[in-house]
Amino acid sequence: MFEILKNKEVGPDIFYLVLKCDELSEQPKPGQFFNVKISRKLSTDPLLRRPFSVFDFDEDQNILELVYRKVGRGTEILSKYKAGEKLDVIGPLGNPFSTEKRSGLIHLVGGGMGIVPLHYLARTLEKGEKKVFLGAENSDELEFFTKRFKKMNVEIHRAAMTEKMEIKGSVLVLWMNYLDQEKPLFVYTCGPEKMLSAVEKECLKSSIQGQLSIERRMGCGIGVCLSCSCETTEGNKRSCVDGPVFTLGEVVLNA
């Protein structure tokens, strides 16, 4: 059981959950997730665990940071938990991003809550030029993320659908403006599947390597139920244990 240190709203329906994890089997890697049992002891509401990717991890103090959006019954109940309460959490789970050292420009493209895993990834990647592209509905949704990315040595570019930031529109359009001028060595992306599909298409066209993190509705999170299967070039794979991180071009995306 992990103790909640913080669970507060940091944007419109966006919550920042900080947990003290004393008994962790291994240190989480960027792209991995934790599966949280939200129902209290004997309750069946909600029944299934909910997966959340790692926003940050402090290895000295074993403090895990997650960020989630209140979208349904599970996250609604989670948002009511107070500091001092405990949560039954399994993890880290899943296949992480590759963080091998690369000498060249790295792009990170995140849409909506897809920004979450890219934060821990950006912090973990070795020194080198990195540009992060963040997109959301409005600037309020990006405020907390921006504050945290600013603590790192990364160049930040932002787009919002309903107001002008660097541009008014999708992060995809913003990123493609930069892609016209420069060729990154590697691209990491996470967000809505349509966005992933478009990023993948551009990268493959320009022979840019990269990885994406996919979000498919999960059941168990440990590879037993096949709820989160995705079609890949090597047959079906489970996004919970074989993913959620895949190489660009590997998964058949729902565009």
Added chain:
Amino acid sequence: MPEKNASEKFDLSIDLAGLKLKNPLITASGTCGNGKELDNYFDINKLGAFTLKGITVSPRKGNKSPRIAETPSGIINSIGLENPGIDQFIKKTIPEIAEYRLPFFCNISGYSEAEFLELAEKLCGRKEIAGVEVNLSCPNIEGGGLAFGTDPKTVYSITKKVRKIYDKLLIVKLTPNITDITEIAEAAESGGADCVSMINTISAMKIDIDKQKPLLGSLTGGLSGPAIRPAAVKMVYDTFKKINIPIIGIGGIRNGKDVIEFMLAGASAAGIGTINMIEADAALRIIGEIKDYLKKHNIKRLSSLIGKVHI
């Protein structure tokens, strides 16, 4: 040590048509992978038996996503029998399970009678497999598309033909999506089944009211979890009165008390499904809870509870 005393004092063993299980807990097919996934979380040898993920003759990619939806105290799934096909299963999965020391049941699904027979034939003589569970919930393509398990004559016919080929434990899994499940259970018994497992998921759907569309990729699915338990208990209770072969009770079990309830209704063993997806090592906790119950009620042999509410 309390644990040691407990195991000496209580007999949790179950006789499933001649196959002795050390306890009544059997993983339900499709909720527990093929062994190694759960073995990351606990020693699966502690289970009574393990039912493997369902297999078909040809490989299947499964249904469109989303494949799972949550409902009050339950889940609706429509995985669509994603599996690598029997040949790949024999080549890859069977050698993997050989290292464990517990009975494995193979869940088989066909889209025609001939497919069931082909599957049974290919599994016959495999020493790693202790039994076959015939899943009759697939649509009968040649028979108009209704599930095999909804027609007593078809159930009798398939069971009888599989029985002729397959000499080890033959389990028939019953669908609850029918007027009277006891007729189907009787047909399975007459056809030569060694036991029945019940119930499979209850046909269900969920609608995304914001998108104004069905939530699941395949529109509908099967409901499981605590929500269906009372319905499953009633069906086990009714069936116990009609047949003389053992029943594996399945439906929303999540603790020791639930297992006891199914056994009192007439089940000889208990299939655990949805709970594995939430608590991978739930079986260990449930075994402890069964012992607690026996201790509290001063019962030595768990099997003495089978069908006790009928007496």
